[in-house]
Amino acid sequence: MAKLIPAKHLLLIGIVCAFLAIVFFAFPTGASKDTQNMSLTITPQVIKEAELSLFESGSSSLNNVKTQVISNQATHNSLPYLIDKGGENDQLNNSNTKPSTSSFTANPSPKFTIEKHSVQIKEGDSLSKVLSSYQVSANDIYKVSSADKKQKSLLRMRPGQHLEFAIEQPSGSLKHIKLVLNRLQSIDFKRKNDQFERGETNRTPDISQTYKEAVINNSLFVDGMNANIDQPLLIELANIFGWDIDFALDIRKGDRFSLLYEEKFLDGEKIANGKILAAQFINNGRTFQAIRYETNKGANYYTPDGLAMRKAFIRTPVDFTRISSKFNPNRLHPIFKTSRPHRGVDYAAASGTPVKAAGDGKVSFAGKQRGYGNVVIINHGKGYQTLYAHLRGFARGMRKGKKVKQGNIIAYVGQTGWATGPHLHYEFRVNGVHKNPVTVKLPNDDPMPKADLKKYLPYAQGVVAALTNSNSAEFSQRLALLKD
Ligand SMILES: [Zn+2]
Numbered sequence: 001m002a003k004l005i006p007a008k009h010l011l012l013i014g015i016v017c018a019f020l021a022i023v024f025f026a027f028p029t030g031a032s033k034d035t036q037n038m039s040l041t042i043t044p045q046v047i048k049e050a051e052l053s054l055f056e057s058g059s060s061s062l063n064n065v066k067t068q069v070i071s072n073q074a075t076h077n078s079l080p081y082l083i084d085k086g087g088e089n090d091q092l093n094n095s096n097t098k099p100s101t102s103s104f105t106a107n108p109s110p111k112f113t114i115e116k117h118s119v120q121i122k123e124g125d126s127l128s129k130v131l132s133s134y135q136v137s138a139n140d141i142y143k144v145s146s147a148d149k150k151q152k153s154l155l156r157m158r159p160g161q162h163l164e165f166a167i168e169q170p171s172g173s174l175k176h177i178k179l180v181l182n183r184l185q186s187i188d189f190k191r192k193n194d195q196f197e198r199g200e201t202n203r204t205p206d207i208s209q210t211y212k213e214a215v216i217n218n219s220l221f222v223d224g225m226n227a228n229i230d231q232p233l234l235i236e237l238a239n240i241f242g243w244d245i246d247f248a249l250d251i252r253k254g255d256r257f258s259l260l261y262e263e264k265f266l267d268g269e270k271i272a273n274g275k276i277l278a279a280q281f282i283n284n285g286r287t288f289q290a291i292r293y294e295t296n297k298g299a300n301y302y303t304p305d306g307l308a309m310r311k312a313f314i315r316t317p318v319d320f321t322r323i324s325s326k327f328n329p330n331r332l333h334p335i336f337k338t339s340r341p342h343r344g345v346d347y348a349a350a351s352g353t354p355v356k357a358a359g360d361g362k363v364s365f366a367g368k369q370r371g372y373g374n375v376v377i378i379n380h381g382k383g384y385q386t387l388y389a390h391l392r393g394f395a396r397g398m399r400k401g402k403k404v405k406q407g408n409i410i411a412y413v414g415q416t417g418w419a420t421g422p423h424l425h426y427e428f429r430v431n432g433v434h435k436n437p438v439t440v441k442l443p444n445d446d447p448m449p450k451a452d453l454k455k456y457l458p459y460a461q462g463v464v465a466a467l468t469n470s471n472s473a474e475f476s477q478r479l480a481l482l483k484d
Contacts, residue, residue, distance in 0.1 A: 114175060115167045120160065127154045130163055131174070140174040144189050147196035153179060153187045183271050205264035207274060211470035213258035220247055220257070233261060233273055240290045240301050241281050243311045243442070256282045256475055260467060275299075278463045282475075287482050291463050295452045304460045306453045308445035312380070313359040314406060315442065317388065318413060318424045320347035325423075327436035343434040344387065344427035351392055351422040353413040357404040358386045358428075366398045366411075372425070373417025376410050384443075387427035390419040 119130055128141045148154045157163065157179055165177040177196075178188035184203045189196040214227035224234040237259060238247050245251070262274025281288045290301040290309045301309040325331075325346035330339060361380035369375045372389035376398060379385055392414025404410060415422045428437040448456060471479070 112171070113169045115169055116164070117167070118162055118164045120162055121157050123159045125157070125159070127157070127163075131165070131177075134165075134167060135172055136165075136167060136174045137172065143194075144174065144177055144196050147189050147198050148187075151187075151198070153181075183266055203266065205266045205271060207262050207264055209260060209277065209466075210263050211258065211260050211467075213256065213472060213475055215474075216251060216255040216257070217253055220251065224257075229259070230273055233259065233276065236276055237279055237281075240276065240279055240309055241283075241288055243309055243315075244286075244288050245281060245283050246315065250283055252284045255284065256478060258467065258471060258475060260463070260470065278467055280467060280479075282478055282482065285482065287479060289464065289467070291460050293448075293452075293456050293459065295448060302448065302456065302460070304464050306448050306456050306460070308447065310445040311442040312384070312406075312445050313386070313428075313442045314356060315437070316347065317356045317358045317386070317426060318347050318349050318353055320349045320353075320424070322348050323438075324348040324421070327434075327438065329434075344389075344425050345437045346423045346425050348421065348423045349413045351412075351414055353424075354395075354409040355388050355391065355411045355413060355424055357406060357408045357410050358426075359384070359406045361386075361404060363398060363400055363402040363404060363410075365400060366394055366402075368416075371418040373419065374411070374414065375417075378404060378410075382443075383431040385429040385432075387425075387429070389425040389427075390415050390417050390423060392416065392422075 117134060121130070127145065128138075131141050131144075132138070145154065161182075162180040163177065164180065166175045167173065168175050173191070175191050176188065178186055180186045184205060186201045188199050188201070190199065191197075212227060212229050214223050214229065216223045220238060221231065221234055224237075225231060237257065241247075257280065259276055259279040261276045263270055264272045264274050275292055278289070278291045280290075288309075289304055291304060292299055293302055294300075303309065323345060325342055327342060327345050329341040329343070331342040355376075357378055359378075359380045361378040361384075363376060364379045364385075365375065365377040367375070369389075372387075374391035374393065375387060375389045376391065376394065377385060377387045388411060390413075391411040394411045395409045398410055413422055413424050419425075426437050428435050428440055430440070447453075468476070
């Protein structure tokens, strides 16, 4: 009979016998019926598949057989582990002679350690990319992602943020992971019952109000920064007063400004600047005060009387290099040498410089008009009209009836029509009368609704009082002089 069976098969039968022997020896005498049944029912399949693999590969190595057996048993919990432990043949035999307990304890004296990691997210990083580089299993990554399915915070992590996580060793199991969004916010996932529970931490910074003031000798930025006012605050300040003060042309030595703003602290350490609550500017003999106030339309700056600081029009609708021709009702025309009033301002700028709508409105003309060349006229309502001429071309979709918002690009500087060089000819008309665009009093933006104004006025009074109390003696003196 032995001759009828190929040597390979004999070898295999030998292994299976050894395997069965282990099962019987290793299990205590009182092993449950279930376990025995299991090992018996599985055996035929083991032989079958092991045979197959031997014929296919032509390999006779023991290791291959072993591997195959293990993978075929993978659906069963305890057997693969047993086989894995007793890998080689002689080891299997050894385990036969040993008391059963040692070969059966998964971890004789498990020593768990927790490894902690903190990783700064780089461009192109993803949760799975970071975690898998620390050998976190795909299964754990999947479980964490599932716990975050709704909010997708982990999907949205950005370069610079930190990912902190704890891995239990030697199991490699992910225990805890935390995405630190910023100093105030973090999101974390804790392992509980083999699932991850999502949690959020939101810290509130302590907010204090700070008052600062500065005298201008050089410029807003140089002197502001010398007075320890951060640049972003100065930029914001320039935006608040930019409707009334041209920071390139209007600033005079001896101008002063002050601001009341929020500073945010965490654990006693300053982490950021907050909002500018109020500011004042003394410019070339004029004074301006602005107070931040929030209505359901959003936050804006208002005068103490409740007028918007923002105006309905931008003073200059183009970034220009110089004014090449002023508004002059009695000018001699440079080409015709005849008395022809110059009813607008010429802003010299490079050809192609964007031209912005000075205010919200509707285009009433966009096309060619004799001396103007390419021209856009916008109706702003309430009798206001602006005109932009000598344009090289128009912005897309610029045609009669098109609605535009303040600051929208409507066209580009050129020298079409009667022009000696690239510039924007800009006209400002009020009820059909040409006004000097550089000096015309610009109307304020839409006023605050009456209901808001009622609440605003007492608030503004309080803020003005706070500013007055903070002003230095010099600042107060200057203000008093200007008021007289
Ligand atoms: Zn002109």
